[in-house]
Structure formats: structure tokens, C-alpha cells
Amino acid sequence: MARPFSSSSPISIFFAILLLSINTISSSRGSPDEAATAFFIFGDSIVDPGNNNYIETTPEKKANYHPYGHNGFFDKPTGRFTDGRVIVDFIAEYAKLPIIPPFLQPSASFINGANFGSAGAGILPETNQGLVIDLQTQLKQFDEVRSNLTEELGVEKARELISQAVYFISIGSNDYMIGYILNPTMREAYLPEEFVSMVIGNLSQSIQALYDKGARKFCFLSLCPLGCLPALRAANPKADGGCFEDISALASAHNNALAAVLTSLAHIFKGFKYANTDFYSWLKERIHNPSKYGFKDGVNACCGAGPYRGVFSCGKTKEGSDYQVCDSPEDYVWWDSFHASERIHEQVAKLLWSDPPSSVGPYNLEKLFFGEEKLRIADVVDEGDGLGDFGTLA
Ligand SMILES: *[C@@H]1O[C@H](CO)[C@@H](O)[C@H](O)[C@H]1NC(C)=O
Numbered sequence: 001m002a003r004p005f006s007s008s009s010p011i012s013i014f015f016a017i018l019l020l021s022i023n024t025i026s027s028s029r030g031s032p033d034e035a036a037t038a039f040f041i042f043g044d045s046i047v048d049p050g051n052n053n054y055i056e057t058t059p060e061k062k063a064n065y066h067p068y069g070h071n072g073f074f075d076k077p078t079g080r081f082t083d084g085r086v087i088v089d090f091i092a093e094y095a096k097l098p099i100i101p102p103f104l105q106p107s108a109s110f111i112n113g114a115n116f117g118s119a120g121a122g123i124l125p126e127t128n129q130g131l132v133i134d135l136q137t138q139l140k141q142f143d144e145v146r147s148n149l150t151e152e153l154g155v156e157k158a159r160e161l162i163s164q165a166v167y168f169i170s171i172g173s174n175d176y177m178i179g180y181i182l183n184p185t186m187r188e189a190y191l192p193e194e195f196v197s198m199v200i201g202n203l204s205q206s207i208q209a210l211y212d213k214g215a216r217k218f219c220f221l222s223l224c225p226l227g228c229l230p231a232l233r234a235a236n237p238k239a240d241g242g243c244f245e246d247i248s249a250l251a252s253a254h255n256n257a258l259a260a261v262l263t264s265l266a267h268i269f270k271g272f273k274y275a276n277t278d279f280y281s282w283l284k285e286r287i288h289n290p291s292k293y294g295f296k297d298g299v300n301a302c303c304g305a306g307p308y309r310g311v312f313s314c315g316k317t318k319e320g321s322d323y324q325v326c327d328s329p330e331d332y333v334w335w336d337s338f339h340a341s342e343r344i345h346e347q348v349a350k351l352l353w354s355d356p357p358s359s360v361g362p363y364n365l366e367k368l369f370f371g372e373e374k375l376r377i378a379d380v381v382d383e384g385d386g387l388g389d390f391g392t393l394a
């Protein structure tokens, strides 16, 4: 009686080939310095995956209730401020990583990275102080993850993971909206340009702190035209239905200063690589020409109350705070009074992932995650060397 899997049987040859091809597949992106790519995320409600569920704060800084998560991608509201996924969920998918867990989620594993985002957070600790996890605190939390990874993996492997990882930073809107425009003390103490340079000064210190801890690959989401958020359009003293331009001007000044800082950091710091884009113009274009990008409405929020659904009552069932939800959030640029729809998150993620240096640069995320060398040939075919066109951010 023949043994079922003698070494020469067709079945064992089949298995041998299968094993061989599995090995080949995994080693094609599994060489030691490629395998351990992790993703660390810092920011505010644009990226918060539910950290604020675990802190004591006000109801409008949480989103773990209906109709948040309306499209059912996650089986219940998670704390994300949109109808489904946020930008970094899409990026994790493109990078072939699992969804990156919130730092505060009990017993989460951070071997693929951690998300420190906290809705309402600012670059300055004074912004929404006591109600959010500000950027400096997010950096301290990163230290804890880093030292645990060092214990788990050993010094060498942890250092490799930290230097190969991509660091996504999306923060600043709250400093201008809450920390400045709505804060008479700050407005009396600082001229707009002084305030911008204080915010940028603190942001560059944070970037440098991450670099000192071994981070090398960064992606920045700059600020959108804040005055066009439905809440601020509704609050525009000009009441002509237009965007609140004084607030957008601060966002624009911030973006220009950030672009300049990044250019100089890339000169000063060896190995510092980054992706940045003109998110301001990109979103403004969708607000003004929604139908060109598959949207029906670039002005009103899907969820909220009042003019433009700019009253931030989405999901708040307290007495007296009524709200409406649209039928098709995917038709809207804005999900609620302050936050974009999942569809916008997805489009931004695609932009940052693969667009050429004329719109995302000097690197895009695909290059930061999977290495530039591999992609250089395709780049040459697509758009020449391209690397020189960046640096003309509006
Ligand atoms: C780090 O390790 C300590 C000790 O095992 C543990 O109590 C803590 O929760 C860990 N922190 C993180 C962020 O994993």
C-alpha cells in the first residue's frame, strides 16, 4: 500500500510547488528591510479612530454614536468623524497593513503602528486644553510605544522599524478655529502672523523631536480652506453665503509656512523624506466644482441643522438639538458641520498615495512605504524626473 504522500507523488510535488510559490510571493515584499513597515499617526478629528472614546471630554469631541459610521463599513460607530473610514484607514489598506488601532484601545498591538489622533487636538497645548490629547502628549505616547517595541523586538529591530515607518501628521485646524478666532485672549495677545509662527514653531519642534527619535519618513496633510466648513460658512459675518475668508487666510498662511519649513528641514536633516500636498486648493476645487469629482453638493453638510447644516448637532439627541441626515453621504463633500465625507477621505488618500511630484511631493506615500528605487523606472516613463516641480504650494 503506497503512502498517500510519498515524496514522488504528484500531490507532494504540487504541494512543493505551492510552498515554493508562497515563499516567492512573501519574499518579494518580505526582504528584511521591507517587511517591517509600520504607520504612526498624529493629529485631530481628521484621523482620530476613537481615542476620544477613552477620555473625559465634551460630547461634540466624540463620535461613537449614530449616525457617525452611517455607511456600515465598521459594524458600529467607532469614534471616527465621518460616515465611514478616514484617510489613514485607506492608506493602511494601500500599504497592505491592517487598520491601525487607536493608542488608547485596551490591549491593542502596535507592531504595525499606532494612531494617536484626538478630535479637537491642537499643536499648541492651550487649544482645547484638558479636553483633548494635544500633539506634545501624543508624542509622549509614541515614546511609550517605541520603548515597548524596543523591549519586544530588541534594540536593532526596533530601530529598523522606527526608521522604516511612515509618520502621518494632520493637525492645526483647531489651533486657528478654537485657539485663535474664538479666543479673544489670544487674538489680543498675538497678531495673526505671530500666532501662525508660534503654531509653526511648535509643529517644527515636534517634527524634529520625532526625527531625533529615529523617524525619517513623514507625510503631512496641510490645512483645508477652513472658512468653507459648513459651520464657518454659517458663521460668516458677511452672510453672503460665501466662505469665511479671514479664517481661510490663516490656514493658507499656515500652509505656506509649513511648506517652507519642510523644504529647509529636508536640507538640514540627513535622510528626512516627506510627502506634502496643496490640500487647500485641492479641496477648494471640489467645493466649487463638486460634479467634476462625482459629488452633488460641495457647500452643505449631510448631517446637521440650520443654514448649510452648519449647526454642529449631528447625532446629538439632547433635548432641543435637532438634526437632519441626508440620504446619500457619498454625494456630499461634507459629512457634518466640520468634517468631510468618507468619499473625500478616500480621494485624499489616493492623491497622497500615488500622485506625481507636481501635486504630491517630493515623495508620495507609495514611495515612502515601498521604496523609491523600485518605482523610479515607472516615474521616468510617466513624467520625467518631476522632482523639481514641487515647492510651488499656494
Ligand atoms: C508597555 O508595556 C507596559 C509593561 O508591560 C504596559 O503596562 C503598557 O501598557 C505598554 N504600553 C503600550 C503602549 O503598549
Ligand SMILES: *[C@@H]1O[C@H](CO)[C@@H](O)[C@H](O)[C@H]1NC(C)=O
Binding pocket: 124, 125, 126, 197, 198, 199, 200, 201, 202, 205
Ligand atoms: C510654542 O508654543 C508656546 C505656547 O504654547 C509658545 O510660548 C512658544 O514660543 C512656541 N514655541 C515656538 C518655537 O514657537
